[in-house]
Amino acid sequence: MNIGRKTRDAIAFAAIVLVCAAVSVSPVFNIAHGLSIDILTALRWEMYGRRLDPAASPAVVVAIDEETYQAPPFKGSPLPTWTGEIGRVLGAIVEGGTKVVGFDIVFEKSIEQSEIPFGGGLFGEKVRGFDRDYLRALATASVGGKVVLGEVLRGDQPIRPSQGQRIAVRQSQNIRALNVYTDPDDIVRRLPLTFTVDGKPVPSMALELASRALDAKPELRADGTVALTGYRxxxxxxxxxxxxxxxxxxxxxxxxxADLTACAAKGDKDFFRRQFEGKVVILGTVLASEDRQRTSKRFHTGIEGARAPRCALAEAPVNARFNRRDIAGVYIHATAVNNLIGRDAAVELGRLPIALIAALFAAFAALIARTLRPATAVLTFLVAIGIYLIGATAAFNHALVLPLSEPLIAGFAALAAMVGYRFMITDKDRRLLQKSFALYLAPDVIDRMLASNKLPVLGGETRHVTVFFSDLEGFSLIAETMSPEALMALMNEYLSEMTDIIEGHGGYVDKYIGDSIVAVFGAPADDPDHASNALRAALDCCARLEELNRSAAAFGGSKVAQRIGINSGDALVGNFGSRRRFNYSVMSDAVNLASRLEGANKFYGTTVIASETTVALTGETFAWRELDTIRVKGRNNQLKIYQLLALAAELTPAQAAVTADYARGLAHWRAGEFALAEKCFEQAAETDRPSRMFLERARIYAQQAPSGEWDPVRTLQEK
Structure with a gap:
């Protein structure tokens, strides 16, 4: 079954869009999905900076940091011996009015449980009661639900607080899991809301802390979602x-x-009230080598440190010199608490909306790849990506995560696929058409036709152009002396070389008439320098013909000369002919005059003659000799004609001298001073045919003046 070109292209377009969109959301690229959140987090920071005042953060962190390890009474003491100081700080924070305190650190063993022999007994027995103050602080806080200890679930071997701590906080009533959710690329972007313990759903640490801060129980819905104070x-x-x-x-x-321990020791209750009243406090480690996690803020982590207001100790310098890509795990739970209380957890789109966005990107990429050049299409797509990134960042500033990886994958894949399709299928037809019709039409005309998807029609427009008309001198005599095959070889060589030069200067060859070439500059493509380009083409054609006369095998030793006429003016350019068959051509009096000027070369013995209109358009770039004032056959108006000698910078002294003598002679001729004109023209008459021609006429008129009123304008009767 044969299908039309438009139908074929439409099917290919739809297939490319659907396949690229489907591939982008397939499990193969799942690992790239989370990258969208990471990039948007970094872009939002760059575009908007900090969104919230840290002082308004619902959650704060009490850090067991490097400063703590170096400050007394902690310096040189193992962590299990710190429980007394931690208990005093806990009591001060609770008394200061905190909503709840969560522990992101698990004291799995107590020093009181040590079975190391010491002093004729066990070390644990010798320090019995060491954790008493800590356990009392836990028990007191747990009465009002002000403390939640953490545990790490690991199958049937969880990491849990010591038995005494569990009893102090009333067992599982005040113990919650600290486990995080890690994406396939080992990045933490999500946090579990619940865990199943003994067959029952139990809130995670972050959800428990947020619900206690809001004094509301989380709703565990049947569809697996969780709501808190109506916030789904x-x-x-x-x-x-x-x-x-x-x-x-x-x-x-x-x-x-360390600072809070010193503050509690000096009894500064006001500080604890100012800093912790109404806050969710999370105690955890903020160290360079312990409990570090890579999260979706990995591209903009910043330098961590305890920079909150101080109470007792002098501010310690932050012990970090560069931004790391990971953060302390305690900040994951603190961020989750803030998101839950502030109701701004990131909202990700479902699979279907993501697929639709990817399909739109694929469709846009395929469309521009179908209609634009590949480089332009890529640049346009990159601009579209930039605009989309700005919009996605603005959306993320309101917690909405628009996908990045899927649209980009789908778009680039569709771009590449459509470019390949064009090259293999669609543009194959276009290239064949261009290659074939370039032998008959101007490339610009073909490009217009292909771009519009319309066939050319009769009609034209008026344009200011320069017409180039050339002819071979004595072509009939040359043709008589050569065989048809040799003549064809010569003409093909000559016309090919001249056409390449004309087109190389932006001209369009309208037609060949035997050995003649009719070309136009300034159409169909616009060219503000059409006159100058036509003159440069004429000079190059003359130079190339000299080379062909010397070296071209097809010329067979024949010395071929050409004559060129150039004229500028308004002309009608477009498609001319019958309704069934027509050509792109140029038509006006300017064309006819260029033909007459080409013929005038035969009379004056010159090679290139241009009209005064063309000379006026080219300034001082070229060297000219004013030849005469003439009337051509079929025209009543007189016009000045000029011989093109060379580029102004390449004019030889000999040419300049002949031109100067000729100009003086021409001035005397026009004034009717024939004797003076004769003296000027005879200076170069032996080598310059125009001078010799004027010399002969000046001598005649010097001996016998013309009758009647003197008219220096020459009328040319030949075409």
């Missing part, structure tokens, strides 16, 4: 929320445990 928490992966990280650092106020 969005999540692209079932049971999780997509984190909406700020870029940079300092978005979560961070306090050093």
């Amino acid at each position: 928490i969005p999540g692209a992966v079932r049971g999780t929320m997509t984190l909406n990280f700020e870029g940079g650092a300092d978005d979560i106020p961070t306090y050093s445990l």
